[in-house]
Amino acid sequence: MLTAKKKSSPHPLSEYIERLLNNETLLPNSETNLLEVVGILKSYGVVLDAYSNNLIYIAQHQFLVFFPFFKYFNGDINSKKLFQHWWHDRINYEYAEYCMKAMLWHGGGGLDEYLDSPEFEQRAKAVITAKFKNNPFVLAVNKIFPQFLIEQLRVYSYYSGLGQFWRVMSDIFIDLSDLYDEGKITSILEVVNHIKAGLVAAAAQPITYTVTIKDKDYDIIPKSVGLTFLMDTAVPYVEAVFFRGTPFPGTVSYNAQARQIPPVQGNFQYGALYADPLPIGGSGIPPTLLMQDMRHYLPDYLHEFYQKTLRGEDDLRVKICETFQKSMYCVTNAAVVGLMPHSPDTQDPEEQKANQAYLEGWMDRLINSRLHNVNK
Numbered sequence: 001m002l003t004a005k006k007k008s009s010p011h012p013l014s015e016y017i018e019r020l021l022n023n024e025t026l027l028p029n030s031e032t033n034l035l036e037v038v039g040i041l042k043s044y045g046v047v048l049d050a051y052s053n054n055l056i057y058i059a060q061h062q063f064l065v066f067f068p069f070f071k072y073f074n075g076d077i078n079s080k081k082l083f084q085h086w087w088h089d090r091i092n093y094e095y096a097e098y099c100m101k102a103m104l105w106h107g108g109g110g111l112d113e114y115l116d117s118p119e120f121e122q123r124a125k126a127v128i129t130a131k132f133k134n135n136p137f138v139l140a141v142n143k144i145f146p147q148f149l150i151e152q153l154r155v156y157s158y159y160s161g162l163g164q165f166w167r168v169m170s171d172i173f174i175d176l177s178d179l180y181d182e183g184k185i186t187s188i189l190e191v192v193n194h195i196k197a198g199l200v201a202a203a204a205q206p207i208t209y210t211v212t213i214k215d216k217d218y219d220i221i222p223k224s225v226g227l228t229f230l231m232d233t234a235v236p237y238v239e240a241v242f243f244r245g246t247p248f249p250g251t252v253s254y255n256a257q258a259r260q261i262p263p264v265q266g267n268f269q270y271g272a273l274y275a276d277p278l279p280i281g282g283s284g285i286p287p288t289l290l291m292q293d294m295r296h297y298l299p300d301y302l303h304e305f306y307q308k309t310l311r312g313e314d315d316l317r318v319k320i321c322e323t324f325q326k327s328m329y330c331v332t333n334a335a336v337v338g339l340m341p342h343s344p345d346t347q348d349p350e351e352q353k354a355n356q357a358y359l360e361g362w363m364d365r366l367i368n369s370r371l372h373n374v375n376k
Contacts, residue, residue: 011360011363011364012363012367013363013366013367013371014363016363016366016371017356017359017360017363020333020336020337020340020344020359021344021355021356021359022344023189023344023345024189025188025189025192025330025333026329026330026332026333026371026375027188027326027329027330027333027374027375028188028375029187029188029189030188032305033188033326034180034185034186034187034188034191035301035302035305036302036305036323036326036327037188037191037323037326037327037330038176038177038180038185038191039177039298039299039301039302039305039323040294040298040302040320040323040324040326040327041173041176041177041191041327042173042174042176042177042297042299042302043294043295043297043298043299043302044173044294044324044327045169045170045171045172045173045174045176045177046170046174046297047091047290047293047294047297048166048169048170048173049167049170049174050091050093050293051091051093051095051096051163051166052163052164052166052167052170053074053163054071054072054074054091054093054096054163055096055100055159055160055162055163055166056159056160056163056164056167057071057074057075058071058156058159059156059157059159059160059163059209059211060160060210060211060212061075063127063152063153063156063211064127064128064131064132064149064152064153064156071093072085072090072091072093073085091293092289092290092292092293094286094289095286095287095289095290095293096162096166098246098286098289099162099237099240099241100155100158100159100162101158101246102240102241102244102245102246103158103161103162103236103237103240103241104154104155104158105240105246106236106239106240106244106265106268107236108235108236108239108240109231109232109233109235109236110225110226110227110228110231110232111157111158111161111207111221111227111232111233111236112236114221114225114227115154115157119225120154120157120220120221121150123218123219123220123222124149124150124153124154124220125150126218127153127211127213127218127220128142128149128150128153130213130214130216130218131213153220156209156220157209157220157221160207160209160221161207161209161221161227161232161233162233162237164207164229164233165207165229165233165234165237168198168202168205168229169198171198172194172195172198172199175194175198176191176194176195177299179194188330191330192330192333192334192337193334195330195331195334196334196335196337196338199230199234199334199335199338200230200338202229202230203228203229203230203231204228204229204230205228205229206223206226206227206228206229207221207227207228207229207232207233208221208222208223208227209221210222234335235335235339238331238332238335240271241271241272242271242272242273242328242331242332243268243269243271243273243274243365244265244266244268244269244270244271245268245269245270245271245272245274245275246268246270247260247261247268247270248270248279248284248285248286249284250282250283250284250285251279251282251284251285269368269369272287272324272325272328273325273328273329273332273366273369273370273371274368274369274370275287275321275325275370276370277318277321277322277325278318280317280318280320280321281317281318287321288317290324291317291320291321291324292317294320294324295316295317295320298320302323306319306320322374325370325373325374326374329371329374336359336362340355340358340359341354341355341358342354342355
């Protein structure tokens with residue numbers, strides 16, 4: 001009796017796997033896509049510069065401050081900035097903290113592992129003792145709850161780590177815009193290659209964190225730990241913010257009985273690659289803050305492009321979010337190709353098989369994303 005061999009069905013996103021193996025991009029190349037992606041990354045680069053500076057300022061100057069009322073002022077407190085803050089005429093640094101908390105909660109990478117190590121705890125205790133040696137009340141509370149202040153230093157370590165990551169990304173995006181203005185970036189593939197080159201160049205850049213207490217430096221994350229930009233901040237960031245994210249209040253029920261949130265943390269699909277742009281502008285939607293920040297720094301050519309669309313500026317935040325999502329697929333494209341185990345054009349069958357399995361693993365996670373939407 002003959003039995004027919006079952007042919008394995010092609011991957012649902014096999015088209016995109018083929019694109020990557022053929023040195024093409026997840027986002028199709030077009031003049032409009034290029035204009036949108038470069039323009040939004042220029043604006044994003046400016047905003048990330050502000051986010052990065054503030055996160056690093058908080059990590060270095062507001063650590064273990066219980067009521068950091070002026071943490072968003074970067075040390076420059078005056079009546080003009082205070083009124084701008086109250087009037088909400090400012091950068092929304094809360095979004096930067098939202099991303100930091102997502103990284104902290106989802107973990108992953110060497111930074112997460114180090115923050116659970118005995119070495120970190122020992123260094124944290126030394127900082128706590130130095131900071132509060134003349135404050136018997138805090139030291140007494142610390143004895144009763146010995147992990148409370150240590151956990152706060154874990155949070156500040158993520159402030160610093162994300163700030164250092166965004167510092168690199170801001171420079172990459174601003175440089176990209178400058179090259180586009182000079183006519184040296186002419187395709188989506190060149191955008192992806194520029195981002196990939198920037199990630200590779202900064203891959204081994206050390207991630208460190210040092211605080212100063214009464215003119216004495218304390219290494220919380222010393223260089224000797226060996227944390228680096230790519231594997232210990234970039235990859236966990238992509239995992240936490242691009243893929244998993246956190247459920248947006250008001251869009252799903254947090255009631256366990258409603259079962260609208262996956263019980264397994266790894267199954268979260270609330271990141272930038274999945275988010276529906278339409279709720280942008282609604283209460284409790286964190287990306288609204290980012291879109292609001294980016295709208296102030298749009299290049300003229302992108303602003304004019306939006307003005308010529310059907311609704312003009314009436315749905316500007318939604319348009320910015322749609323464009324931003326396109327740009328994040330370019331960043332994801334750069335990261336995926338940059339981490340591919342072998343060259344895409346390898347002729348070795350085993351290496352080709354490894355590349356195929358690697359890309360299928362990534363595409364498995366993008367099945368429910370908005371990849372098809374940005375390709376329309």
